[in-house]
Amino acid sequence: MSSNLEKLDLVPPDKVKGFFGSYYPPPELASHFINNKLEEIYSVKRVHIIVNPFAGKKNGNKIANLISQELQELKIDSITYTTEYANHAEKIVSDISFETGDSLMSVGGDGTISEIITGLLKRKDSSSDSVPLSIVPSGSGNSQANDMEVADYLDAMQRMTVGNLRKMDVGKVTFMVDGKEQIRYSHNLVGWGLGVDANILAEKMRFLGPIRYDLGSLMSIIRGKVRKAKCYIDGHLIDSSFILLLIQNTKTGGDRLTLAPMAHVDDGKMDLGIIYHISRFQVLKLFNQLKASGSHVWNPNVEYYRFKNLVIETDEPTAINVDGENLGTTPLEVNVVPSAIKVFH
Structure with a gap:
């Protein structure tokens, strides 16, 4: 692997016993800001x-x-x-x-x-x-x-x-809309794959309220769409079939789902979760773990990275989502812009 590739090899904790059997407890959430110094x-x-x-x-x-x-x-x-x-x-x-x-x-x-x-x-x-x-x-x-x-x-x-x-x-996100290159700055997340499919379906069910996110996810899992892509993480190529690529600056996304429990918004990097081609049952299990406050990170089918630059290339344009908005398609590039904005804390 490339020497500048930061992959987090997460060691799951001991399982705890519950009413329906043993399960992994949720991970401890990272602080929102890693730097405690006031600007x-x-x-x-x-x-x-x-x-x-x-x-x-x-x-x-x-x-x-x-x-x-x-x-x-x-x-x-x-x-x-x-x-x-x-x-x-x-x-x-x-x-x-x-x-x-x-x-x-x-x-x-x-x-x-x-x-x-x-x-x-x-x-x-x-x-x-x-x-x-x-x-x-x-x-x-x-x-x-x-x-x-x-x-x-x-x-x-x-x-x-x-x-x-x-x-x-923030992440400087470059993508395509109707054949033209566009730029959006992301403070929250960038999604590709199942998460975007779920969001597109959820937007058609806004009248249902927050539950539409769960329904959209379930429908997307049942459809089981898999996509081929080339993913470059700080120059390191992963050429494979993916269910999901999820880029996070914050810990949560969607309806308060803990997607990247180790993420900080001021560490100079964004977090990346990868799920390769696995069965629908395995994806459903992952979704249930994700709903359980982020315990999906202990699942061996999830790979967790941190990066400064990410590129996703596909043979055909595929939808991407930036901060909850379905904006355009691949090819996609995300460059982390450290300390880009000031916020009241």
């Missing part, structure tokens, strides 16, 4: 509130109004922007004229955060170095907020007014 204390003078009114329970506008009222009481200026279409948050952020003391606030889900970060990092100025982001969970999964333990808008505002900042890595 700086930031004094907010104005907040740009980016609202996705279609996210989650569609209560983003109501939450944004409450935030504006609270900020007014604190004598902090605010401007609210409401997104109207896909990628609108990216455009909004790219067009803002930032001033000293400005901050951004995301009121939406992980996809909204992704658009905001993308708009920030695509700017030609140094805004990504100076303008911090606070996160208000109002989406379906809220993985980043969940891992940061942000409970609601009041919690997010408390963190913002205290002003403690941490730097967070």
